[in-house]
Amino acid sequence: MADVTAVGQATAKRRKPRKKLTQTQSWKTAVRGIWEDNPAFRMMLGICSTLAVTNQLVNSMVMGIAVTAVTIASSVTVSIIRNIVPRRTRMAVYTLVIATYVIFVDQLLKAYYPTISEALGPYVGLIITNCIIMGRAESFASSNSVWLSFMDALGVGLGYFISLMVIAFIRELLGFGTLFNYNILGPNWEPWVIMVMAPGAFIILGLYIWIIRGIQGE
Amino acid sequence: MNRNRIMMIVVMVVVAAVSAALLGGVYNLTQPKVLLNREMKLKTTILDAFGIPYDPNNVEQVRELFKNSIETKTVEGITFYRDYVIENGKKVYKGIALELSGSGFWAPIKMLIVLEDDMETIRAVKILEQAETPGLGGRMTEPWFTAQFKGKKIKPTFHVVSYRKAKGPNEVDGITGATETSKAVDKILNQGTKKFFSIVKNL
Numbered sequence: 001m002a003d004v005t006a007v008g009q010a011t012a013k014r015r016k017p018r019k020k021l022t023q024t025q026s027w028k029t030a031v032r033g034i035w036e037d038n039p040a041f042r043m044m045l046g047i048c049s050t051l052a053v054t055n056q057l058v059n060s061m062v063m064g065i066a067v068t069a070v071t072i073a074s075s076v077t078v079s080i081i082r083n084i085v086p087r088r089t090r091m092a093v094y095t096l097v098i099a100t101y102v103i104f105v106d107q108l109l110k111a112y113y114p115t116i117s118e119a120l121g122p123y124v125g126l127i128i129t130n131c132i133i134m135g136r137a138e139s140f141a142s143s144n145s146v147w148l149s150f151m152d153a154l155g156v157g158l159g160y161f162i163s164l165m166v167i168a169f170i171r172e173l174l175g176f177g178t179l180f181n182y183n184i185l186g187p188n189w190e191p192w193v194i195m196v197m198a199p200g201a202f203i204i205l206g207l208y209i210w211i212i213r214g215i216q217g218e
Numbered sequence: 219m220n221r222n223r224i225m226m227i228v229v230m231v232v233v234a235a236v237s238a239a240l241l242g243g244v245y246n247l248t249q250p251k252v253l254l255n256r257e258m259k260l261k262t263t264i265l266d267a268f269g270i271p272y273d274p275n276n277v278e279q280v281r282e283l284f285k286n287s288i289e290t291k292t293v294e295g296i297t298f299y300r301d302y303v304i305e306n307g308k309k310v311y312k313g314i315a316l317e318l319s320g321s322g323f324w325a326p327i328k329m330l331i332v333l334e335d336d337m338e339t340i341r342a343v344k345i346l347e348q349a350e351t352p353g354l355g356g357r358m359t360e361p362w363f364t365a366q367f368k369g370k371k372i373k374p375t376f377h378v379v380s381y382r383k384a385k386g387p388n389e390v391d392g393i394t395g396a397t398e399t400s401k402a403v404d405k406i407l408n409q410g411t412k413k414f415f416s417i418v419k420n421l
Contacts, residue, residue: 055353081233089226093233100237104244111248114255118359121352122324196353197395 026151033155035216039132040163041209046132050164051201053123057180060168061161062116066105066124068157071133073101075141075153082142094137095128102128132160163208170204171195263344264288267315267332268301294417296410299330313341318410323398325349327358327406333372337415343367343407355399366390372411378404 021027039045046067053059077097078085085093106124109117117124127133136156141149172178175195177185194200258277261284265272270287272280289300289309297317302309313335319328328347331340345359357363370376371387378400380392392400 053352059352085229086222086226088222089230093229096230096233096237100241103241107241107244107248107252111251111255114252114259119352119356121349121356123352191394193394 026147029148030151030155030158033152033157034159034162037156038159038163038212039135039156040160040167040205041212043132043135045135046130046160047205049123049126049130050160050167050205051198053120054164054168054201054204055171055175055196057165057168057172058116059120059123060164062120063123063127064157064161064164066109067127067130067132067160068154070098070101070105070127071136071157072150072153074098074133075136075149076146077101078137078141079144079146079149085142090142091134091138094134094142098133098137099128132156167201167204167208171200175200260346263330263346264299264315267330267342267344268299268313270301296414296417298414298418316410316414317346318406319347320402320406320409322348322350322402323355323396324351327399327402329403329406331367331372331407331411338371338373340367340370340372350399351396355393355396357393357396358399358403363390363393372407376404376407376411378407 022031033039037043040047040050049063049067053063074094074097078094081093102125105127106117109120109124136149136153140152144152169179172180172195173184174192177183177189177191192200195204254277258280261280262272262274265280265283265288268288270283272283274280287301287303289302289311291298291300299315299317300311301313301315302311304310313332314337315330315332317328317330319326321327326347327345327350330342330344330346332342332344333339334341343364345364348356348358350356350358366384367390369387370390375388377384377389378392379389380397380400384391392403
C-alpha cells in the first residue's frame with residue numbers, strides 16, 4: 001500500500017508544469033537589481049563613480065561593463081568560498097578578491113584597449129572602492145548559492161549600467177552637445193558647462209532618483 | 219592560539235597567495251604588450267608630429283622609420299627629437315620637437331611641442347602622458363584642443379587662456395571646467411621652452 005502512495009506522489013511531482021522563466025527565483029533575483037534594488041536609485045551605492053564618469057557616454061559604457069564583470073566575478077568567488085571564510089576576516093578577504101579582479105581588468109585594458117584605459121584613467125582602479133561590489137558580496141553572495149549570486153550580481157550590474165547610460169545621455173547631450181562623441185546638437189549649441197562638472201552631476205542624479213522613485217511609488 | 223585565529227590567518231594567507239599568483243601570471247602575460255603599446259605611442263606621436271606617414275599596424279615599419287628619420291638627444295634634462303633626411307651623405311634637419319613635462323592637476327603631464335625653423339612658430343602640440351580628470355582636464359588630448367596650437371607663436375610669451383576667448387597668435391583657449399589643467403599646460407609650455415632656448419644656443 002505504501003509503495004503505491006509513494007509512486008503516486010512521485011508521479012504527481014513530475015507532472016507539475018515547468019515554471020515560466022519570469023517566475024523562477026533566478027530571474028527574479030536578477031531583475032530585482034534593475035528595478036526594485038537598482039544601486040543608483042534605490043540602494044544608493046556606487047554614487048561616486050556614477051557622478052564621476054557620467055559626463056561622457058563612452059566612459060559610462062566601459063565603466064558599466066567593467067563594474068558588472070567585476071561584481072559577477074567577485075560575487076561568484078565570494079559565494080564559492082563563503083563557508084570557509086571566518087566571519088571576522090570576511091571583509092578583508094572580500095576586499096582582496098575584489099581588488100584582484102579589478103587589477104586584472106585594469107591590466108587587460110592597458111594591454112588590449114590602451115586608448116580606453118587612458119580615457120578612463122584612475123577610475124578603473126577606483127572600482128575597488130565601488131560600494132556596489134562590496135555591498136553585494138557582503139549582503140548576498142556571502143550567504144547564497146553560486147548561481148543566485150551570479151544572477152544577483154548580473155542584475156545589479158545591469159541596473160548600474162542602465163542608470164549610468166541614462167544620466168550620461170543627459171549630461172553629455174547638454175554639456176557637450178554630443179552623444180558618444182558624435183555632434184548631435186550642431187555647432188550653434190551653447191554647451192551647458194555645468195552639466196560636465198560636479199554640480200551638474202548632482203543635479204541630474206537627484207532629478208533621476210526623484211523622478212523614478214515617483215514612478216515607483218512608495 | 220585557538221582554531222578560529224588559525225583559520226583566519228590561513229584563509230587570508232591562502233587568498234593573498236592565490237591572488238598574487240593570478241595577478242603575477244596576468245602581469246607576465248600582458249606586460250610585454252603594455253610596454254609595446256607605450257613604445258608605439260611615443261614613436262607614432264613623434265612621427266605624427268613631424269608629419270611622417272606610417273602604417274599604425276606595422277610595428278616594424280614604425281621602428282624602422284623612427285630609427286632612420288628621428289634623432290633623439292637629451293641636453294641638461296630636456297629631451298628633443300629632430301627629424302632629418304640624408305642628403306649627400308649628411309644629415310639635413312627638417313624639424314625639432316621638444317619633450318616638455320611638469321605637474322598637472324593630478325599627475326605629471328608630458329607633451330611634445332614641434333617648432334618650425336624659426337624656433338618661434340608652433341607646428342604642432344602632442345600630449346604624450348597625462349592623468350587629468352577624465353572628461354575635463356583629460357580632454358587636452360582631444361584634437362580640438364591640440365589643433366589650436368598650430369601656427370601660434372611661442373615667443374615672447376604664450377598663454378592658455380581660461381577666463382575669456384583667446385585672441386592673437388600668442389594665445390589658445392583653455393578647457394572649460396578644467397582651469398587648473400589649462401594653467402598647468404600654460405606653465406609647462408612656457409617654462410620648458412624658456413629653459414630649452416637658454417640651454418641650446420646653437421644646434
